[in-house]
Amino acid sequence: MDTIFSHPKYTEMLASGVTDEAHIKKTFQVYLDLCEVHQWWNVRLHPCQQFNVIFISGRPQRGLDREFVLTLGADQSLSPLDTHNYINRLKEFSKTEVDGLNVAVTDTDSTTAFYKLTAGLVPVPPLVAENKFKFKGHNPGRAKRFFTYPTLPKECDVEQDKGAGEAEDN
Structure with a gap:
């Protein structure tokens, strides 16, 4: 057996x-x-x-x-x-x-x-410029471009601050 x-x-x-x-x-x-x-x-x-x-x-x-x-x-x-x-x-x-x-x-x-x-931490994804503009007031010339991180999987419990990393577009 x-x-x-x-x-x-x-x-x-x-x-x-x-x-x-x-x-x-x-x-x-x-x-x-x-x-x-x-x-x-x-x-x-x-x-x-x-x-x-x-x-x-x-x-x-x-x-x-x-x-x-x-x-x-x-x-x-x-x-x-x-x-x-x-x-x-x-x-x-x-x-x-x-x-x-x-x-x-x-x-x-x-x-x-x-x-x-x-081994080590998972690397943070690179910062990506998106073509999303926010207009302040009635002047479209003062638009701001947003820099955000790519969307993380739903398994990650990391909240993304979409306002962080704003840069003025000249």
């Missing part, structure tokens, strides 16, 4: 040199989730004995860049310094640009939540 523990990738994880068996089980759970449920392409394992973890990499869709995943238990914590160290380690052995790390948080009931962490 075949069990989950006789799966070739699970035995590969056991032979990788990573000693935390609980981490290996969680990583295998995430590996199966990425392959079977999310249907990632070219999924690979990357054991890191320095941190005693196994990173998973793959492509969410055909033609997209490779992304890296780190598995954590719901009871584990992750500091900003740890995140920075993981991303720097991935940059060392990756042949592609690594701009962040996906963290798969797993619970004992096999629930998995994915979070995308990036």
Whole structure:
């Protein structure tokens, strides 16, 4: 009778040199989730004995860049310094640009939540001049041109001050 523990990738994880068996089980759970449920392409394992973890990499869709995943238990914590160290380690052995790390948080009931962490802050979009003029009074020659930021996605809770950045048009 075949069990989950006789799966070739699970035995590969056991032979990788990573000693935390609980981490290996969680990583295998995430590996199966990425392959079977999310249907990632070219999924690979990357054991890191320095941190005693196994990173998973793959492509969410055909033609997209490779992304890296780190598995954590719901009871584990992750500091900003740890995140920075993981991303720097991935940059060392990756042949592609690594701009962040996906963290798969797993619970004992096999629930998995994915979070995308990036190195640094998300850059502010550039200031864009719009062809919107505001006329003061009855003199159209005194129009003001507005400079605004591009529209942010609705997920962002950043309010834009449309009056900020006004400049007179001569």
